Every structure is written in structure tokens, then in C-alpha cells.
Amino acid sequence: MLDKPASALRLRERLLDSERLMEETGCYDGITELTLRNQDPLKFETLHTKLRAYCVSAREMARRISASPGVREVGEMVVAIYTPEGDAIALSNGIMVHVHTMSRFIKWMIKNNYEENPRIREGDIFANNDAFIGTVQVPDVMDVVPIFHEGTLVGWAGAVCHELEAGGITPGGDVCLAQERFTEGLFVCAEKIGENDEIRRDYVIRCERNLRMPIYWVLDEKAKVASCIDMRESVKQLISEIGLDYWMKVSKEFIEEGRRAQLARTRQLTVPGIYRGHTFYGHVTSGKPGFQLLGDPDWLYNIPIEMEITTDGKITMDFEGTQPWGYHSMNCTPAGMDGGMFVTLTQHMNFEGLVNDGAWMATELKLPHGTWTNPDNEMVATATSWALLLPAYGVFQRLLSRGFIARGYVEEAFVGQVNSPMIEMGGESQYGTPFGMAHFECAAAGSGALAIKDGLDTAYVGWNPESDMGNIEVWEQSMPMVYIGRSIVPNSGGAGKYRGGCSFVSTWLINKTPHLRLHTSEHSSRVFDNGGMCGGYPAPTCQKHRAVRNSNIHELAAKGQPLAHAPGIDPHVSDYEKNIGGDHVVVEGPYITAPHKEGDIFSHSYNGGGGYGDVLERDPIKTAWDVENGFLTREAADQVFGIVLKDDAEGYPVADIDATVERRAEMRKQRLAKAIPVADWIARERGRVEKADFAPEVKKMYASAIKLSSRFTRDFSDFWNVDARSIFTPGAKS
Amino acid sequence: MTSYSKEVIRDLAAGQLPWPQTRRIMSAYKDDDRFFKMVAVYQDRVAWKDPILLPVSDHLFICQSGDERITRCECGHSFGDYRKNWKLNAAINVRNTEEALREIYPNSDLPDPQWMEIREFICPRCGTLHEVEAAAPGYPIVHDFEPDLEGFYREWLGKPL
Numbered sequence: 031m032l033d034k035p036a037s038a039l040r041l042r043e044r045l046l047d048s049e050r051l052m053e054e055t056g057c058y059d060g061i062t063e064l065t066l067r068n069q070d071p072l073k074f075e076t077l078h079t080k081l082r083a084y085c086v087s088a089r090e091m092a093r094r095i096s097a098s099p100g101v102r103e104v105g106e107m108v109v110a111i112y113t114p115e116g117d118a119i120a121l122s123n124g125i126m127v128h129v130h131t132m133s134r135f136i137k138w139m140i141k142n143n144y145e146e147n148p149r150i151r152e153g154d155i156f157a158n159n160d161a162f163i164g165t166v167q168v169p170d171v172m173d174v175v176p177i178f179h180e181g182t183l184v185g186w187a188g189a190v191c192h193e194l195e196a197g198g199i200t201p202g203g204d205v206c207l208a209q210e211r212f213t214e215g216l217f218v219c220a221e222k223i224g225e226n227d228e229i230r231r232d233y234v235i236r237c238e239r240n241l242r243m244p245i246y247w248v249l250d251e252k253a254k255v256a257s258c259i260d261m262r263e264s265v266k267q268l269i270s271e272i273g274l275d276y277w278m279k280v281s282k283e284f285i286e287e288g289r290r291a292q293l294a295r296t297r298q299l300t301v302p303g304i305y306r307g308h309t310f311y312g313h314v315t316s317g318k319p320g321f322q323l324l325g326d327p328d329w330l331y332n333i334p335i336e337m338e339i340t341t342d343g344k345i346t347m348d349f350e351g352t353q354p355w356g357y358h359s360m361n362c363t364p365a366g367m368d369g370g371m372f373v374t375l376t377q378h379m380n381f382e383g384l385v386n387d388g389a390w391m392a393t394e395l396k397l398p399h400g401t402w403t404n405p406d407n408e409m410v411a412t413a414t415s416w417a418l419l420l421p422a423y424g425v426f427q428r429l430l431s432r433g434f435i436a437r438g439y440v441e442e443a444f445v446g447q448v449n450s451p452m453i454e455m456g457g458e459s460q461y462g463t464p465f466g467m468a469h470f471e472c473a474a475a476g477s478g479a480l481a482i483k484d485g486l487d488t489a490y491v492g493w494n495p496e497s498d499m500g501n502i503e504v505w506e507q508s509m510p511m512v513y514i515g516r517s518i519v520p521n522s523g524g525a526g527k528y529r530g531g532c533s534f535v536s537t538w539l540i541n542k543t544p545h546l547r548l549h550t551s552e553h554s555s556r557v558f559d560n561g562g563m564c565g566g567y568p569a570p571t572c573q574k575h576r577a578v579r580n581s582n583i584h585e586l587a588a589k590g591q592p593l594a595h596a597p598g599i600d601p602h603v604s605d606y607e608k609n610i611g612g613d614h615v616v617v618e619g620p621y622i623t624a625p626h627k628e629g630d631i632f633s634h635s636y637n638g639g640g641g642y643g644d645v646l647e648r649d650p651i652k653t654a655w656d657v658e659n660g661f662l663t664r665e666a667a668d669q670v671f672g673i674v675l676k677d678d679a680e681g682y683p684v685a686d687i688d689a690t691v692e693r694r695a696e697m698r699k700q701r702l703a704k705a706i707p708v709a710d711w712i713a714r715e716r717g718r719v720e721k722a723d724f725a726p727e728v729k730k731m732y733a734s735a736i737k738l739s740s741r742f743t744r745d746f747s748d749f750w751n752v753d754a755r756s757i758f759t760p761g762a763k764s
Numbered sequence: 765m766t767s768y769s770k771e772v773i774r775d776l777a778a779g780q781l782p783w784p785q786t787r788r789i790m791s792a793y794k795d796d797d798r799f800f801k802m803v804a805v806y807q808d809r810v811a812w813k814d815p816i817l818l819p820v821s822d823h824l825f826i827c828q829s830g831d832e833r834i835t836r837c838e839c840g841h842s843f844g845d846y847r848k849n850w851k852l853n854a855a856i857n858v859r860n861t862e863e864a865l866r867e868i869y870p871n872s873d874l875p876d877p878q879w880m881e882i883r884e885f886i887c888p889r890c891g892t893l894h895e896v897e898a899a900a901p902g903y904p905i906v907h908d909f910e911p912d913l914e915g916f917y918r919e920w921l922g923k924p925l
Contacts, residue, residue: 303911341915432909438802441790482779521871557880558898564822565893570872599871643822644893665870698891705855705886719902725878728900749904
């Protein structure tokens with residue numbers, strides 16, 4: 031093992047040296063032997079457990095300082111402890127996606143000579159929310175403080191909160207109207223925002239004057255700094271107990287151990303080989319106010335992923351063939367892509383042992399330059415990058431799951447995460463004051479199914495394994511809307527032997543405000559942005575918004591007449607239209623319209639997860655329970671699953687097993703009668719491909735993929751036996 | 765070392781193990797003898813004799829059939845050489861109209877069939893729905909999985925194929 035004194039090299043040189051050693055030895059920081067672990071494994075494990083406890087405790091303490099329901103109620107926060115070079119040693123629970131994005135932030139400062147200017151000193155506080163430096167999107171604001179021991183930098187403590195208001199062109203944090211970086215909100219670009227453990231007053235003033243709801247951001251800053259100081263002091267105390275040399279060595283060994291554990295876990299749980307999958311995302315903004323015509327208003331992205339697992343256990347994910355960045359809010363930086371990889375790994379493979387940056391080091395991402403995954407223009411917006419990140423890492427989860435199934439660990443197979451559209455809002459609050467907020471009940475979508483059971487209903491999102499929708503009463507304190515409904519959306523999980531988890535829909539009455547702006551993002555309404563697996567279907571596409579302006583709800587209530595509390599199950603006429611008078615509005619895709627006012631009604635639904643396995647194998651008894659409890663409709667039970675239900679004496683649905691067996695046999699026959707050999711289908715479709723007989727958005731997608739990727743071009747051409755370039759990019763130079 | 769009986773693994777694979785027991789399995793250290801135990805469970809499930817080498821989906825297996833290694837449906841239908849995409853030898857039903865999509869999504873808003881279609885890959889013998897692709901019209905059929913079978917057995921399992 032290479033033993034480096036704590037302060038022999040300047041930080042930047044030390045970082046470059048560490049990277050060189052990794053390159054040369056294949057081991058983190060050149061650590062080829064886990065000497066301390068081998069000497070005293072119990073001490074080694076105990077120390078890491080202590081560090082993790084420091085993190086968990088600091089986060090919980092900090093959540094009590096925050097004013098934001100996003101942090102207090104839903105837990106949109108994570109903290110971690112880093113090496114001097116910025117590699118995560120230990121982390122808390124929470125939005126773990128940011129453990130590695132913070133690592134990038136620290137390394138960026140080191141590589142940009144922050145040691146010289148603005149200097150890195152004891153008591154300094156640095157903040158960042160620039161995704162090209164190291165975060166996912168503007169609302170993800172991170173703070174780090176250096177940890178010094180007797181004048182030597184021995185590590186960093188870092189914390190991230192997702193802010194509910196970022197001061198962008200529209201209120202909230204996920205600013206879907208941002209088409210360039212200049213409309214995303216308040217940027218803090220690797221800035222020293224405090225000294226001597228105190229946040230600078232001028233920085234606070236800047237926040238107060240540039241945000242719609244500064245109390246959230248500013249108190250979150252205080253919460254983060256408090257958590258960092260708490261972790262810093264704990265680490266200093268630990269060093270005084272174990273000695274500086276031991277700390278400097280053991281903190282690196284923890285990471286190398288994490289790297290080795292990830293490789294071992296891959297070898298234990300999967301099968302080597304090439305895995306492929308894809309998903310899509312469709313964006314519809316034609317005719318919506320506010321969007322500048324900088325690019326096509328409606329577009330379709332393909333997200334193909336090829337994952338390779340080698341026999342040494344390394345996982346490589348390759349996004350070649352995907353689409354270019356665009357003038358929209360959904361681009362992502364390599365930091366965000368890293369974060370997505372990290373948070374997915376922690377959920378699926380790092381569920382025990384030393385969870386840290388070592389896991390990330392056992393993987394590789396290939397992000398083609400110029401695509402939405404790695405823009406070659408740092409002016410692009412990334413305000414809603416989750417819109418593409420979540421579908422992409424849902425594919426990753428399905429690819430990993432294919433490996434789990436092949437290896438026999440069916441209980442780990444999971445159809446994956448889905449988008450969960452967000453509501454952003456602002457205007458005049460119910461207290462008569464200006465306000466802005468992101469509604470974070472979206473952090474409780476339906477999950478994909480498992481290979482052995484249904485997905486989780488209203489209990490999962492990819493970015494935070496501690497999914498929580500928050501209590502209605504807490505949200506009502508923070509916005510001028512009151513709930514008149516929050517209920518399961520029937521059939522919102524993808525159909526399958528095991529269905530995807532269901533999502534929910536909320537309905538609100540706008541209350542005590544003359545001016546409420548409501549904006550939403552992350553809607554793929556024209557295409558599925560999720561998938562099923564092993565015969566399961568994707569969950570439905572993002573549902574349309576339904577609102578009622580100038581409703582007569584107060585009159586109905588006064589007369590004691592029934593209201594509508596959810597859209598209902600008729601896709602053509604909602605229950606709002608059936609029961610409530612007023613001007614009814616149906617909007618596809620992002621909701622960007624004129625402000626609402628008291629008496630209006632607004633509804634918003636979230637997404638369910640994809641299904642697993644053949645629908646004709648679903649348990650009829652479980653299905654009857656689903657129908658009784660509103661997770662499935664009778665129509666779906668009958669026509670999708672082939673399950674015949676009858677009513678018991680009290681009117682509850684029960685499965686007629688014999689009739690179901692008969693009906694399913696008939697459906698299987700019909701299925702075979704309708705199907706044709708794939709070879710015949712390819713021969714027929716080839717004519718359509720040759721004529722490029724597709725919608726303009728589909729043709730544009732192919733042209734863009736062909737322009738960016740020779741592999742996509744070759745694969746497309748080989749599959750259809752055509753010249754893809756001449757069909758979709760005629761006249762272009764090859 | 766963690767290990768479970770073949771009966772427990774059988775019930776787990778069938779989704780019939782009680783949830784508390786399943787959860788304990790999910791939370792415990794993994795049982796390193798799982799692969800061959802699971803293969804034995806699948807082997808009991810199928811009516812044919814070809815040795816299963818690797819499960820690749822809910823009802824699809826790579827097996828040794830004489831000198832060949834093929835992808836086989838649980839019903840016995842062969843989809844050919846395991847290195848080739850089994851989907852190319854399947855039957856397909858494509859849902860690319862609102863009416864066809866509505867059959868699967870009776871109560872929800874639908875995707876635009878001009879932008880996206882659903883492809884159902886079906887066993888031509890038994891009618892099992894093995895895989896569903898949601899793709900833009902014209903998108904090539906994806907080859908989901910090309911396992912490194914030799915490397916897996918030789919280097920990870922330490923056993924000859």
C-alpha cells in the first residue's frame with residue numbers, strides 16, 4: 031500500500047496523483063492491499079459504521095432546522111463525508127443521487143486551484159448548484175466545508191437539499207420553461223458563501239432578493255451548514271481517538287473496499303454479457319404560452335442503452351444512439367448521469383457493506399458528446415433533467431434485473447423507476463404574501479413490478495429510496511389550495527402477472543388567492559417513458575391535466591350536492607365534467623396557462639410502474655381484491671387479464687375461477703390467431719421504413735440519431751436491410 | 765453460509781412464499797448456491813429433458829439440445845441458437861391504433877400511435893406473451909440479452925458448461 035503523509039502534496043497535485051494511481055494500479059488511490067482491514071476487521075467495520083451514524087444523525091438534526099416541507103416532510107436531503115480529494119467515504123440516507131455529484135463539486139474546486147484563490151481554510155463554507163460543476167439541477171443546492179486537523183486538510187463534509195423555489199422564469203424548482211441556463215434561476219457557482227462557520231450576510235441578501243420564497247433556501251443553507259459542522263466535529267473527535275495517520279489510511283481503504291465489494295456483488299448477482307434496452311420521451315409544447323421557438327416545440331427522444339458486464343464484474347453503460355441536447359429544460363450533465371448511476375447502484379447492489387464512492391468507481395458511463403447526456407454547450411438548461419434521467423435509469427434497472435433473473439435471484443428483479451411529474455407554483459399565498467413552491471408529493475409514485483410480486487403503490491421514486499408523499503395538512507399550510515381528493519389511480523400500474531405499483535391523483539380547490547400560477551413538468555404523454563418486463567406492459571403514459579375555472583363548487587357544497595374528488599375512470603369524460611359546473615380545461619403535457627384564482631379546481635396525477643410477466647397468469651383472487659380496493663377496474667380485470675368476476679352476497683367482487691380458466695384459454699387462442707411471424711412483420715414494415723412513412727417527430731428522431739451515431743446507423747440499416755442515412759438524412763455527407 | 769431448500773426457492777420463484785419469509789430472504793446475505801438450485805427448480809417445471817443452462821426470462825431458457833445451445837420456451841418450442849435474437853422467431857402482435865391500445869389501457873389516456881406502438885412477442889406454440897416492447901414505429905427490434913455463457917460458467921461458476 032502506498033502511504034502518503036497527510037500534507038506532503040498540494041491538494042491539486044494530490045488529486046492528480048490519486049487519479050494516476052487508480053489508472054496505473056486499477057485500485058483506488060493505488061491501494062492494492064486492504065492492510066488495516068486485514069489487521070483488524072472489527073475496528074475497520076466499526077469505524078465505518080460510526081461514520082455512517084455521524085451522517086444519518088447530522089441529516090436528521092438538520093431536517094429540524096429546515097423550513098421547507100420538501101426537506102422536513104419528504105426528506106429531500108443527503109449528507110456525506112469525503113476524503114481531501116473529494117471521494118465519498120460514508121453517506122446518509124436520503125437523496126443519495128447527490129453523493130457523487132458533490133464529489134464532482136469538490137474535485138472541480140480543487141482542479142480550479144481554489145487552494146490559491148479563494149483559498150480553502152478552516153471554517154469556510156462553499157456552495158454550488160451548477161450542474162456543469164457538480165449537481166443535477168439548479169434547485170439541488172450543495173454546501174461543503176473542509177475538515178482540518180491541526181492545520182491539515184483531512185476531508186470534507188457535504189450536504190445537499192432540494193430547494194422548493196429557485197427563482198427561475200417560472201416559480202418553483204423544476205423550471206420547465208427554462209430553455210437556456212439564463213432562465214433556470216439563481217446560480218451559485220462553486221462559491222465561497224461563508225467563513226468562520228458563518229454564512230455571509232451579502233450572500234443571504236442575494237438569496238432574499240432573487241428568490242420568491244427565500245425562507246426555504248436560506249434556512250436550508252443553515253440546516254446544511256449545521257449538518258456539515260456536526261459531521262466535521264465528529265470526524266475531528268474520531269481522529270483524535272484513532273490518530274491522523276490511521277484516519278488518512280482507513281478513509282481510503284473504505285473506498286477501495288467499496289469498489290471491490292461492488293465488483294464482487296456484480297459477480298455474485300448477475301451474469302456477464304451484453305444487455306440492451308430502450309425507452310422514449312415525448313415532449314409537447316406546441317401552442318403553449320411562454321415557450322420560445324428555439325427548437326421544435328414537439329419532439330421525441332429515444333434513449334437506447336447497452337450495458338456490458340465483464341467477467342471481472344465491471345458494469346459499463348453506453349448511451350450511444352440517443353438524441354442531441356436541445357433548447358429545453360431536460361438536458362443532463364455528466365454529473366447528473368453519474369448521480370443517477372450512483373443512486374441506482376445503492377438501491378440494487380449496495381444494500382449492505384461499505385456504501386461509498388467505491389461502488390461508482392467499479393462502473394463506467396459512456397456518454398456521447400453532444401447528446402442530452404453530455405451537452406457540448408454549457409449554456410443549456412438542466413432544470414428538469416430528471417424527466418430523462420428517470421426513464422434512462424429505469425432501463426438500467428430492467429437491464430440489471432435481467433441479470434438477477436438469469437442468476438436465479440428473482441426477488442431482486444425490479445421493473446424500475448418512472449417519471450413522477452411535478453407541480454411548481456407561485457403568486458399570492460393564502461396569507462396575502464408572495465410565495466413560490468414545488469409541490470413534492472410527487473416523491474411517491476408507483477414502482478415497477480418485481481419478478482415475484484406487484485410493485486409498490488404510491489411508495490417509490492428513483493431519486494430517493496425513502497419515498498414519501500407528505501401529509502396533506504403540511505402541504506395545505508404552504509400553498510393556497512386545499513385538497514378535495516387524493517386517491518389511487520385505477521390501472522395506473524402496467525399490466526402483467528405482477529402489476530406495476532399504482533400512482534395517485536390529487537384534486538385541489540384553489541383557495542384564498544386571486545393569483546396562483548401552476549406549472550408542471552416531466553410529462554411524456556405521447557409515448558411511454560417506462561417499460562414492462564418479461565411480458566408485462568408499460569404503465570400508462572402521463573395523464574392529461576383536468577381543471578375547472580370559475581367552478582360552482584361552493585354552490586354545490588352549500589346545497590349539499592355531491593362533488594367530484596378524482597377524474598374517474600372514463601377517459602373521455604371526467605367526473606369533474608359530470609358533477610361540477612364551470613369552464614372545463616383538458617391539457618396534455620406541461621401545464622402552462624394563465625393564473626388560477628379562488629374557486630378554480632385543478633387535478634394532477636402521477637405515474638405508475640411497469641408490469642412483469644404475462645397478464646394471463648395474474649392471480650384472479652388478488653385481482654378481485656384489486657378491483658374491490660380501486661387498484662384495477664372491472665373492465666381491466668375482464669379485458670386485459672381475462673379474469674371473470676362476479677359479486678358476492680354483499681356486492682363485493684369475487685373471482686369465478688372456472689369461468690376465468692375458460693376465458694383465458696379463449697384469449698390465448700385469439701392472441702395466437704391475431705399474431706403473425708416476426709419475419710412477416712419485418713418484411714411488411716420494411717416498406718414503411720424505406721418510405722420513411724412516419725410522423726415528422728419520429729423522422730426527426732431517426733435523423734438526429736443517425737447524425738450522431740454511426741453504430742445506431744449501422745444497427746438500423748442492418749436490421750431493416752436499408753441505407754438509413756439515405757432515407758432519413760438525404761443529401762447529408764456520410 | 766446462507767442456503768435455502770429447493771422447496772423454498774421453488775415457492776419464491778412462483779411468487780408463493782409468504783411475504784415475511786420473502787422479505788427475510790431479500791434482507792439476508794445471498795445464498796451462493798442459488799443458481800444451480802434455481803436451475804433445478806426450473807428443470808422440474810419443464811416437460812422436456814434438455815439441460816437448462818441459463819434462465820433468460822420468465823418462461824424462456826437457454827438449454828443444451830444435443831450439440832446445440834438454444835433458447836427454448838417452457839412449453840418446449842425452440843427459438844433457435846441462443847446467440848441469435850429469439851424474438852425474430854416469435855409471433856408478433858403490434859398495437860398501433862387507438863382501438864388496439866385501448867384494449868390494454870381501457871380507462872387511461874393513450875399514447876399517440878403515430879409516435880409509439882406496442883409490440884407483443886408471443887410463443888407461436890403455446891401463446892405465452894414473453895416480452896412487450898414499447899417503441900417508436902420503425903425502431904429495430906431490440907436484442908435484449910447476449911449472455912457470455914462460456915465466461916459465466918468458466919470464471920464465475922467454476923464449472924464446465
